[in-house]
Amino acid sequence: MKLYCLSNDPNKPCHILTFREVTMMLDCGLSMQSLLNFLPLSFVPSNKLMNMANWMPCDTSDPDLEGELKENGDRVFVDSPPEFCPPLDKLIDFSQVDVILISNYLCMMALPFITEGTGFKGRVYATEPTLQIGRLLLEELVIYIEQCPKCNFASQWKNFVHKCPYPLNEAFKPKSWKQIYNMNNVNASLSRIQMVGYNEKIDLYGALQVIPASSGYCLGSANWIISTEHEKIVYLSGSSTLTTHPRPMDHHALKNADILIMSDLTQTPISNPDSMLGVLCVVVGLTLRGGGNVLIPCYPTGVVYDLFECLSGKMQESGVANCPMFFISPVADMSLAYSNILAEWLSSVKQNKVYAPEEPFPHALLVKNNKLKHFKHIYSEGFSTDFQEPCVVFCGHPSLRFGDVVQFIELWGNNPRNCIVFTEPDYDYIEALAPYQPLQIKVAHCAIDTSLNFTQANKLIRDLKPKTLVVPECYTQPPVANPNLTELVIGNHPDSTLIPYKWGEVINLPLKRKQGQVLIETNVAQKIVPVEVKPGISLSTVTGSLNVKDNIHKIQELSDIKSKPVKYEWGTLNITEFLQKLSQEGITDAKVESLGGNVVVIHLQAEDALIQLEDNSTHVVCNADEKLRTKLRNIVMQCLKEF
Amino acid sequence: MPEIKITPLGAGQEVGRSCLLLTMGGKNIMLDCGMHMGYNDDRRFPDFSYISDGPISAFIDCVIISHFHLDHCGALPYMSEMVGYNGPIYMTHPTKAIAPILLEDMRKVSVEKKGEMNFFTSQMIKDCMKKVIAVTLHQSVMVDNDIEIKAYYAGHVLGAAMFWIRVGSQSVVYTGDYNMTPDRHLGAAWIDKCRPDLLISESTYATTIRDSKRCREKDFLKKVHECVDKGGKVLIPVFALGRAQELCILLETYWERMNLKAPIYFALGLTEKANNYYKMFITWTNQKIRKTFVQRNMFDFKHIKAFDRQYIDNPGPMVVFATPGMLHAGLSLQIFKKWAPNENNMIIMPGFCVQGTVGHKILNGAKTVEFENRQIVEVKMSVEYMSFSAHADAKGIMQLIQHCEPRNVMLVHGEAAKIDFLKEKIQQEFNLQCFSPANGETSVITTPVKIPVDVSLPLLKAEAKKFSGLTPDPKRRRTLHGVLLMKENSMCLMDVDEACKEAGINRHVVRFTSTLNINDPGPSLTTAHKIHGYIREKLPLCSVIFSEGEISIESVLVKVEGDDDDQKSVYVSWTNQDEELGSQILNLINHMGKV
Numbered sequence A: 001m002k003l004y005c006l007s008n009d010p011n012k013p014c015h016i017l018t019f020r021e022v023t024m025m026l027d028c029g030l031s032m033q034s035l036l037n038f039l040p041l042s043f044v045p046s047n048k049l050m051n052m053a054n055w056m057p058c059d060t061s062d063p064d065l066e067g068e069l070k071e072n073g074d075r076v077f078v079d080s081p082p083e084f085c086p087p088l089d090k091l092i093d094f095s096q097v098d099v100i101l102i103s104n105y106l107c108m109m110a111l112p113f114i115t116e117g118t119g120f121k122g123r124v125y126a127t128e129p130t131l132q133i134g135r136l137l138l139e140e141l142v143i144y145i146e147q148c149p150k151c152n153f154a155s156q157w158k159n160f161v162h163k164c165p166y167p168l169n170e171a172f173k174p175k176s177w178k179q180i181y182n183m184n185n186v187n188a189s190l191s192r193i194q195m196v197g198y199n200e201k202i203d204l205y206g207a208l209q210v211i212p213a214s215s216g217y218c219l220g221s222a223n224w225i226i227s228t229e230h231e232k233i234v235y236l237s238g239s240s241t242l243t244t245h246p247r248p249m250d251h252h253a254l255k256n257a258d259i260l261i262m263s264d265l266t267q268t269p270i271s272n273p274d275s276m277l278g279v280l281c282v283v284v285g286l287t288l289r290g291g292g293n294v295l296i297p298c299y300p301t302g303v304v305y306d307l308f309e310c311l312s313g314k315m316q317e318s319g320v321a322n323c324p325m326f327f328i329s330p331v332a333d334m335s336l337a338y339s340n341i342l343a344e345w346l347s348s349v350k351q352n353k354v355y356a357p358e359e360p361f362p363h364a365l366l367v368k369n370n371k372l373k374h375f376k377h378i379y380s381e382g383f384s385t386d387f388q389e390p391c392v393v394f395c396g397h398p399s400l401r402f403g404d405v406v407q408f409i410e411l412w413g414n415n416p417r418n419c420i421v422f423t424e425p426d427y428d429y430i431e432a433l434a435p436y437q438p439l440q441i442k443v444a445h446c447a448i449d450t451s452l453n454f455t456q457a458n459k460l461i462r463d464l465k466p467k468t469l470v471v472p473e474c475y476t477q478p479p480v481a482n483p484n485l486t487e488l489v490i491g492n493h494p495d496s497t498l499i500p501y502k503w504g505e506v507i508n509l510p511l512k513r514k515q516g517q518v519l520i521e522t523n524v525a526q527k528i529v530p531v532e533v534k535p536g537i538s539l540s541t542v543t544g545s546l547n548v549k550d551n552i553h554k555i556q557e558l559s560d561i562k563s564k565p566v567k568y569e570w571g572t573l574n575i576t577e578f579l580q581k582l583s584q585e586g587i588t589d590a591k592v593e594s595l596g597g598n599v600v601v602i603h604l605q606a607e608d609a610l611i612q613l614e615d616n617s618t619h620v621v622c623n624a625d626e627k628l629r630t631k632l633r634n635i636v637m638q639c640l641k642e643f
Numbered sequence B: 001m002p003e004i005k006i007t008p009l010g011a012g013q014e015v016g017r018s019c020l021l022l023t024m025g026g027k028n029i030m031l032d033c034g035m036h037m038g039y040n041d042d043r044r045f046p047d048f049s050y051i052s053d054g055p056i057s058a059f060i061d062c063v064i065i066s067h068f069h070l071d072h073c074g075a076l077p078y079m080s081e082m083v084g085y086n087g088p089i090y091m092t093h094p095t096k097a098i099a100p101i102l103l104e105d106m107r108k109v110s111v112e113k114k115g116e117m118n119f120f121t122s123q124m125i126k127d128c129m130k131k132v133i134a135v136t137l138h139q140s141v142m143v144d145n146d147i148e149i150k151a152y153y154a155g156h157v158l159g160a161a162m163f164w165i166r167v168g169s170q171s172v173v174y175t176g177d178y179n180m181t182p183d184r185h186l187g188a189a190w191i192d193k194c195r196p197d198l199l200i201s202e203s204t205y206a207t208t209i210r211d212s213k214r215c216r217e218k219d220f221l222k223k224v225h226e227c228v229d230k231g232g233k234v235l236i237p238v239f240a241l242g243r244a245q246e247l248c249i250l251l252e253t254y255w256e257r258m259n260l261k262a263p264i265y266f267a268l269g270l271t272e273k274a275n276n277y278y279k280m281f282i283t284w285t286n287q288k289i290r291k292t293f294v295q296r297n298m299f300d301f302k303h304i305k306a307f308d309r310q311y312i313d314n315p316g317p318m319v320v321f322a323t324p325g326m327l328h329a330g331l332s333l334q335i336f337k338k339w340a341p342n343e344n345n346m347i348i349m350p351g352f353c354v355q356g357t358v359g360h361k362i363l364n365g366a367k368t369v370e371f372e373n374r375q376i377v378e379v380k381m382s383v384e385y386m387s388f389s390a391h392a393d394a395k396g397i398m399q400l401i402q403h404c405e406p407r408n409v410m411l412v413h414g415e416a417a418k419i420d421f422l423k424e425k426i427q428q429e430f431n432l433q434c435f436s437p438a439n440g441e442t443s444v445i446t447t448p449v450k451i452p453v454d455v456s457l458p459l460l461k462a463e464a465k466k467f468s469g470l471t472p473d474p475k476r477r478r479t480l481h482g483v484l485l486m487k488e489n490s491m492c493l494m495d496v497d498e499a500c501k502e503a504g505i506n507r508h509v510v511r512f513t514s515t516l517n518i519n520d521p522g523p524s525l526t527t528a529h530k531i532h533g534y535i536r537e538k539l540p541l542c543s544v545i546f547s548e549g550e551i552s553i554e555s556v557l558v559k560v561e562g563d564d565d566d567q568k569s570v571y572v573s574w575t576n577q578d579e580e581l582g583s584q585i586l587n588l589i590n591h592m593g594k595v
């Protein structure tokens, strides 16, 4: 069994696991850190972005590089459509992948890169919410980028990265970066997904069984259990033990694995989501009361549902209930609608509401009461008439490199009464804001990441007791930003062997299959005659015709051959007893000759035969006289035990 | 041989009051717990005293409800709260949401309108629903350590499911009511090749092969249109949820297209609520509705308005949907009494009616109907029956059998004569045993044993290697031979040497070598070749290999020695396990030498 690590970002994982000749891809996350090196895409011309100064590395005068890099403050940005770092394609040919298992909608953004134009022919499994909401995220991304076409594609800069200032000089493998896929690729890719339910047993070629178990992280999020009759591998991706809107995490299913692969732990290891939510509510209240606007860059799904619910309540309490909330995304309407029809995937509190029948999320009611207004874009019909300040705006993209958020920063960035609140943990907010600096708008950092922190993860490992624990290497060392917080690691667990892995590695996992399973059918089973060879241990020979279909082995009765069942002899032949039996049968001229060791030869001169005896073998040598041989055979058998 | 036992407490050779008792692997499972709508007395509920005279918790491991129709869940609060059952009850989420509403509705009609006694209360319905565990499609649910259940989409009403149930190596599929053709708001039933030991299928429409859906819809719309054109009133008795939504979608689009003005009413009180359930469980509807629900919710009707009792006597044409569907009580019956004497009016019965109901009577051509208070109603209105009930027809049932490949079939929830017809068809076409027990009668199905046993991989691999090394022959069977090592908690099949090692004993190999002399001048190799050819001819099924002067037949060795003169010594050697073959070959060569 082998594990390949194709993603550099443990929060956007992508692995290949090979086991029993099945090649599985575990998640296909797309690392988007590369975005921060690009200039934002604005669909109305922006003075600031257009007039940014060109930058050239010192002692370089390559004319092809001219205009590709722009400078703002101490940062350098690439002026080109943004590029993404897809999963590594050098270790494995994607056409060989049999199955892709997707854990949650945040871990599938690279799917079109894997399945389209690569010869991929496998199956893709995901839960219904993962498919439906994942579709929204993929579509939003494509719309954001396609609505701001750029005519020049910069490429020369990749040859000069080493001469660029931080952080561009540390960009990860920029030569492998790719342009985003198009909508046709998205549709083709998603059409390959087969929807599965939690705890649905999925058979893979009869060789393996995979089961998605609720992971509590977001709508439809799952951990995967991959098993045979004898082995169990658990792949743990985005998981949460906190109580929010999704179905709670299913611990039980993950227990006692031979191998536990753990990725996608929290990106905010030192802050706690509840207190961050508290800070957020206070900041929003203060800003609105001060007449300022709040800008919350976000994904169109996920924690944002909890924010609508929580903020609307808090705004009521702070006396700013009149300020509207705007939710702007090309998929805002779909996201609001889908979240309210996925009752079976929600926490029991939310689920119980549909029995009333009421919508599980209050945002349907907020929309009805005009507290929450949603638009596809800021230039959509009705937005300009509905727009009123002060207000709270939720919009994408959290990287601040495209989407309507770019326009809101232009609009509100120079007013210190306004506030931009970062709630999504994916991007460093300082880097996200860098191309817009200097800004007057207040900045609040309240990243809410509900996935497991290190304390929760270590506790979980203690509970689950995997034999082998496989984690990204970076989880075995304190975070780069907090090198002295040595408790922020996956520690050593006495019951589990720890194996770290990193990008580009192929590691062997210690799982040697020794046993399989066969099904013994009635007629064969009836012929089993157990012989107790030791207390509590019985043996019996089994013979049957083997029927193999879909990797399921059945032993059925041999229909036409009426042969006696084969038996085996065991134990040691006692020579005295043997000689006695010979003489009882009238063979009295036996001459015993010891050949040393425990080898003894018995010569039967009159019969022209000899019998060679050893501890574990007896050899009867005689002429073609079958009568004699049968007689000798019977005597040997009487002196041995058989099963 | 292990057995599966099924006893219908209801739905055995009848329609209505589905309730089956399933016993396998020492577990007792109740499949559906319905009430009979045609009776007002004890006969409406299944006879639970068959199970026990008191509470039945100790005898039933779990209850599974297929869908929210009262003939499948109507007796549930009676069983759990009045007879006494505290174990788990499984149903899908939509069923869990909708069933209590229908139960409450029925309770009101029975107790408050008809004054029936010995009926469950509202609180009992609530307490009963607390025992319900909701399941999602395809989710594998372990009821306890032995019982596993899994729901499949049945397409009969919102949330209707078929259930696969496994205990040990035995398995059963219970269909409840299902529909194999997609309709306006639901998809078609689907199941995988799960090869159960027994498929228990409904057979409401066992003898019908329904004409195309489109024709029936056109026919329905034409009749409604004609009736309102001449100023008549159309009554359509329906259940609150299910067919009603489908017919509403149908009329709504037709009214829109034809620009009709006659009012359509939906007389339920829970119209909006009912439609809300459809909105929230839209993932259970068909592909088309799911795709478009964000833009346009199919269940927001423009032309269909809420009904008020006062409208009964309004002049002019109208179309009214009213509950209940079988015309046995409530508003639909009240409207019927008013409108029946007018020949301009029409009643369309869109579903099956159980015996004893007014619906059943008029469908059988009754021209007058007598009620409890000696009121006699003349039926002059035209009576139309349109099979909109989403049940599988004969073709659909056969399809389902084909899909899931059961070893045995049982037909329930159908009339005896119709069941017999279909039974014969199934036996002919699939060569399957087909059962149809009556209520209280037990069918016993024996199932093959399949004991799962661990097997050592080297044993399997050695066999596979040997098999793939042979020349391909479709007739050749693969044989597996090994030794089963049985310990207290485990069984493992392995190679004999591995087994002896595991068991800590020494195998003792007994070998025989017989020497015979034959006269055959020439080199010994030539003699060996002769023997080789002879054995191949005599034992065509054995694998015979000739190499370096030695012949091996399976594991029997034959060797020839001797100079070029006449006399040759032939050694035949085998282990005791090959005694039969060894002595046979010895005899063969002996015989050859004498020829």
Ligand SMILES: [Zn+2]
Pocket: B067, B069, B072, B156, B177
């Ligand atoms: Zn039904």
